[in-house]
Amino acid sequence: MPFTGISKITMSENLKWKLLSSSYIHKGPWATLRTDKCEMPDGRIVDEYYVLEYPNWVNGVAFTNEGKVLMVRQYRHAAGIVSLEIPGGVIDGDEKPEDAMRRELLEETGYQFDKIELLSTVYANPSTANNKTFCYLATGGVKVQEQALDEHEEVVVEQYTIEEVKQLLADNKIAQALHCTGLFYALSKLNKL
Structure with a gap:
C-alpha cells in the first residue's frame, strides 16, 4: 500500500x-x-x-577505576525479595537528574565518579504511572566515604566484572526491569553485549 x-x-x-x-x-x-x-x-x-x-528516578551502571561494576543488594518489600540492582533512587524536588545520580551513587556506595553520561530515559509503566527514569553510565569511580543511607535502607555493595553481570542477566538474577534496561544500554554503549 x-x-x-x-x-x-x-x-x-x-x-x-x-x-x-x-x-x-x-x-x-x-x-x-x-x-x-x-x-x-x-x-x-x-x-x-x-x-x-511518582517522583522521577535515576539509576546508573557504575564502574570503579578498576573496571568493576558496582551493584547493590537490598530487600524490596512490595515484591518480598532481596534484589540485586544497580545504584539509583528518587530525584529530590527540582534536583537535576545528573546531580541526583551523583548523590545517589555517593550515598549508596560511597563512590564518587569522574564522568556520568546519560544513556536513556525510560518509563517504568506509562500506562499507569507518569514518572520516568534517567539511566546513566558512570565511570572512574573512587571510594571517598562510607555509605550515607536513609533510615529504612540496608544496602550491601558488591562488585562484578562485565562478564559476571552478563551471566547474572542471562541467569535472570537481576529482577528489577528498569535496572536490566540500564544495563542493556550501558553494555550496548560499551560494545559488550
Missing part, C-alpha cells in the same frame, strides 16, 4: 486523549493516585482512568 502523505508523527498525535478533569484519591511522599476523565480521539469518554504519580 503506498504511503498516503500523512506523517507518522501526525498519526501519533491523533492517538492522544484530551484530559477533561483530574481528582486526587491519595497524595503521599512516594506515590500519589489520581483519577482522570478523558476524551478519546473518536469522542468516547473515559470516566475514570487511574494514574499513579
